[in-house]
Amino acid sequence: MIRRGLARLARPLFLARSLFWDEVRCPGCGRVAPAVPDLESSLCPDCRLALAPREGAACPGCGQVSDMPPELPQALPVLCPACQESPRPWGRLLCWGAYEGRLRELILAYKFEARLDLGRQLQECLLAAFERGAGTFPELCACELVVPVPLHPRRLSWRGFNQSRELARLLARRRGLPIRQEALVRVRRTVPQMELDRARRAENIRGAFAASPEVLAGRTALLVDDIMTTGSTLEECARMMRAAGAAQVHVLVLARA
Template identity: 40%
Template sequence: MDKAGLLQPWHALSRWLLPLRCLLCGAPGEQGVDLCAACATELPRNRSCCARCALPLPAPAALCGECQRHAPPWQAAWAPFRYGWPLDRLESRFKFGGDLAAGRTLAMLWRREPMPLPKPDLLLPVPLHRARLRQRGYNQALELARPMARHCGLPLRHDALLRRRGTAAQTELDAVGRRRNVRGAFVVRAGVALPAHVAIVDDVMTTGATLAECARVLKRAGVARVDVWALARAPSPRG
């Protein structure tokens, strides 16, 4: 059964029935989220990063070395958090453990971050293949994109960008393997008219291979500007 949209309907009721409780340490939650002040302070913000791919950098720079050598197919990226403790624990529970409370907390944290990019005309979550969707029960990118779309006052389409074939899990592959794995995996639904500026939404950006393939498909479909929105950006595997 598809659990799409489950992060929101029971939110008000759960807040009335249950007090806020930190999902990491069990202490009372604060500021309207299921995190205590101490754990919330540890969240790794991605303040110093590449303007093009959001790669965390030790010092502010316009572009990282990789983007200077090979510009990605998107215009700009926004990833307000780095993929590290304790956000990575919440993300893993949400993505692989079916923990919708963790997903709701992540979505709320994202909404509170200032958006540094121009607003797109449309949000498109990275799609799951139907087999993976049946297995997991929901698309974590879509569940994060829904509240972001409401918060920003933007339209959202989950049916415009499709994953036409299943792929192996990206987590076990290196950068080259990730690019090969997703090559030709996405397609724009026939008959869909896309606006000039769209943003692709995902939970975590690692090498960017999946997002790059989505961006190429959208560019070929006539989209003039593609941005990337991801909750978190993984650091360089080279450290």
């Protein structure tokens, strides 16, 4: 299994430059376009537009975008009816965009095809989601450590990397926060959540994680994952972290399904 994971990582990365020095190939769609030396992003204009942050006020509990018309802005996003009735086990949840279109394509390619050349673009989106959220909710600035949602060791050896940890690296570096993977470990192998319906996901993930009181007690943690679907995995992680003594847990995801 380890050999298979290494083989996936050793797979040649998608060609970023064409045969001509004055052209680049967009890592998102593969289109060749003129190089722009002073532009940080290597994505083409269409892909950059497709990755623009979503519009609308999002529920700070689950990330669901409100149907409120844009001409009626709120002073602060408020909890949706579902989160008011059944509060989530975390403080705030932030996400960059909906799990659809180009963002979904890039996440799937990065995660399952070892397209590590897409990592920087996705890291930038995750960082921007946090910075935007911190401007609205100052309590997010109290985060003291970053905790990626862990993979089971067998899944990690197969994939070769934990996408949540890799996506969090830029944020951690810019914010000066340590990534503490040992704060949360996966102790039970489960069926991939994406293979289950909504009703079975919570049962499938229950008891799959263990949290460290030595790392978390009295501290505010930022829990990071790539995708939130029903939220069952994140809820289980946050509950275990709070049970281990975390003062607060906030959640940051790249995409919300």
